Amino acid sequence: MDESNADSVVRRDRFSGGPARGFLSSLDADERIFEADLAVDRAHVVMLTERGIVDDETAESILDALEVIEAAGHDALPAGEDVHEAIETAVVERVGADGGRMHTARSRNDEVATCIRFRLREDVLDALEATLVLRESLRTVASDHAETLAPGYTHLQPAQPTTVGHWALSYERAVARDTARLLDAYDRVDASPLGAAAFAGTTFDVDRRRTAELLGFSTVLENAMDAASSRDFLLETTGALSTLATTLSGLAEDLLVFANRGFVEIADDYASTSSIMPQKKNPDTLELVRAVAGDAAAGVTGSTTTLKGLPRAYNRDLQRATPHVWRTVDAVTEATGVAAGAVVTAEWNAETLAGAADEGFSTATGVADLLAQRGVPFRTAHEVVAQAATDADAGGTPIREALADAASAHLEDSLDSYVEAEALDAALDAEASVASRDSAGGPAPVAMAEQLEAVGESLAADREAIADRAGLLEAADELRMEVVSTYV
Known part of the structure; x- marks a missing residue:
């Protein structure tokens, strides 16, 4: 072991104990970015080798060790302050001191920021796919019930007659905007911080665009201090998810009210019964969908409060900011899928709806x-x-x-x-009243036909946009592993 490596070990030993070690550690929570860290390590080692900073033989040993570590899984990692340190320790244990060359020209600051963005892109794509499924479900309802009379309300009071289809498209259009917000957020997540090092760049001749290419990032965050320390992308993503959750909450509330009034019956798969009252059928999955808006709002508040007033550049507070977005994206994506299933399987009572459409002098x-x-x-x-x-x-x-x-x-x-x-x-007459409302966006059959056509075009465009982004990630994965295979 050379002197520099000996000094490194002494320094690590100095900070390896004490009562606060567990409090500092994020290793368990970092399981989510275990695969992301391995991808980042591989891309970084390949770039270092291509730039002549690490020799081919050392790169081969490190990349081979990473393959073994991946196969063993997160649970097999040695103890560490976080997943990044634990993986590096595991590499050094297999390779020897040269394994530490993997960390040349980077810091955990830019490494963790890259891992978070790498994984979050996948999660946002999952959320986006869920919005498409929900929108398809709403479009199906709108098409099937374009002429099914329904009461329209303002202030929960009978207002004007409309149709179930018109109501369904009102939510499809809202979710379409949620899709757009998530796509915008994705594009700002999709930028590589790797190569920023601690926050002031590095003295090594690195190629940041090469690592961005190998990781499928569309661009590089140019300012190193911004790259290592900024977490606005977490706040933006959580905010977009919170807005989607708010849309879901309104949809769930409408269905709950409609079920209460006998307008719709929620399928058994999305309902439950009482433990004591055998006649009960409770649409309680929708109550949980409604509640997720609170979880998402908590994520926004937690992220905002943690990030507020942090000085440049890196602060350990950021370790506490990331879990807010993980919890939020998981909860909202799941709730979106449940809402889609509940909507598309619901049975609408046309007779009851038509009777209610006439109530309260709605015409x-x-x-x-x-x-x-x-x-x-x-x-x-x-x-x-x-x-x-x-x-x-x-x-x-x-x-x-x-x-x-x-x-x-x-x-x-x-x-x-x-x-x-x-x-x-x-x-x-309620039916004639609806038919007369043929202005753009109205519930009349001719207006609904135009809206359904526009919705189809919008869905196709968003589906293509999401597929394009997913395709770029898949292509980068293939490229990265193809390059790695030349060494291993």
């Missing part, structure tokens, strides 16, 4: 619109219909009679001088 806006189209100022038409609704509700007066009385009180002529009976009947 009132259509009647006001009809009067406005016949020359009555809309605000006056609003007053006429509002008065009729009040009279019908209070005295049980039939709505047509109430409208005639209100028109006499507010208009110069009788109601039938403005609106023919046939047109009024259509305005009062």
Whole structure:
């Protein structure tokens, strides 16, 4: 062992004991990035060899050791402060002192930042795939129930008739924006910090773009201090996941309310029964989906609070920031899959929905619109219909009679001088009301057909974008292992 390696061992021994060792260690939590660290080690060793910093024979020994360590798995690693140190120790145990050359021209600071980004890309791709499945489920419901009448609510009060399909597409469009936010976050995760070393770069002639290529990163973080210390990508990703979780929470709440009112029955696979009340069917998977928004919000708060006010460059606080994104991405991805399954397997009660679509004089806006189209100022038409609704509700007066009385009180002529009976009947009918709302984005069949076509195009584009990113990672994996095989 040469003098420099002896000094290194002495220094490590000095910091190897004490009551705080367990508190400092992240080895157990680092199991998630075990494979990522091996990939980073391989890419770094290949680059060092290509640059003439490490000789071919040493590279072969190190890369061979990494293969053995990978086969043994994370649980076989020796004790260490983190997975990075434990893998390096295992390499040195197999190779000897030359194994320590693996760490030439890098720090754990840039190493761990690279490993986190490497693994997080895969997790974000999984979350993105889950959003596509949910959107497909919602599109299926929208297509199958484009003309299934349903009540529409504002403030949870009957408002206007709509369709189940229109409701489903409202969530598909929201999840599409969640897909876009995650794609944006992915592209900022997809940048390599490797080669930044502790934070001030290195005196060695490294090729940062080569390691980025071998790891499938689309770009390099140019400033070394930024590369080693920044974790804004964690906060952005957690925030995008939290927004998705909020969308899921609303979807779950709607389905829970609809199930309560008999509009929909959740499939048994997404429900449970009571331990004491045998008649109960509880859609409780959706309650858990709803609750995940709280978990995700906690991830955002935890990340933000940990990162707030940290000085440049590296601080050990960052070790506590990363678990927030792991917990959040796991919870939200799982909840997205559950929501997709619950939506697509649900059974909608068309008869009950149609009855509810007529409740609360839900076609009132259509009647006001009809009067406005016949020359009555809309605000006056609003007053006429509002008065009729009040009279019908209070005295049980039939709505047509109430409208005639209100028109006499507010208009110069009788109601039938403005609106023919046939047109009024259509305005009062829920199905005809929906069919009349054919403006862009409305629930009318013609408008729904346009929306479904646009949704199909959007899904195809996002599917291609996700597949392209996944393909680049697969290609990089193949390239890295192909290059490694020339040494091992």
